[in-house]
Amino acid sequence: MDSIFVNGTVGAGKSTLADALSAAERGRHAVIDLDAIRRLVPAPETDRFNHELALLNLQNLTNNYRAAGATRFILAGVIESEAEIPRYVAALGSVRMFVCRLVARPEVLESRLRFRHRDDPEGLAWHLDRVNGLSKILEAAETDDLVLDSSDIPAVELAVAVRRAAYWD
Structure with a gap:
């Protein structure tokens, strides 16, 4: 596998884990935060979370990163259904993608979100x-x-x- 997808709910630590995976990787690789490549405001009514835009952008980014020599990909985002996995694999040009889901206790998630949105009561809610x-x-x-x-x-x-689980060691 040349790709690891860090999956999880808001506040689970996806971006933090993606950064830690990047720091441990010795080869040329790309780290892609899917939230960053799907930002279009307002989102279309037919694609509330800009999922389709993220997949299109991911494919273009992947092509550029591969042309620059990237051999592995670390993604942070959300996969809500099994049907999405082949679409990400195709956008990455991969054969298979390892998916790790992060979870955290409810009080930990709430604490992280309260810190992240301390100046944004609407976003926090x-x-x-x-x-x-x-x-x-x-x-x-x-x-x-x-x-x-x-x-x-x-x-x-x-x-x-x-x-270890993705056989990247």
């Missing part, structure tokens, strides 16, 4: 509402090769576990 529903969606989807709890384990240690 939206994310606190979204976290519970998204957690249930992700758990029911069963799309993950590995599930790790980020509540108390440092990202560096989580990265070791992910790399």
Whole structure:
């Protein structure tokens, strides 16, 4: 596998783990935060989370990164259903993608979100509402090769576990 997808709800630590995976990777690789490549405001009514835009942008980024010599990809984002996985694999030009879902205890998620949105009460309310529903969606989807709890384990240690499970060591 040349790609690791860090999946999880808001506040689970996806970006932090992606950065830790990047720090541990010795080869040429790209780290892509899917939230960053899907920002279009307002989102179309037919694609509330700009998922289609993210896939198009991912394909273009991947082509550019591969042309620049990237051989591995680390993505941070959300996969809500099994049907999305082949679309990401195709956009990456990969054969298979390893999916690791991060979870955290509810009080940890709430604390992280309160810190992140300390100056944004509207954003905080939206994310606190979204976290519970998204957690249930992700758990029911069963799309993950590995599930790790980020509540108390440092990202560096989580990265070791992910790399081992994805055969990146």
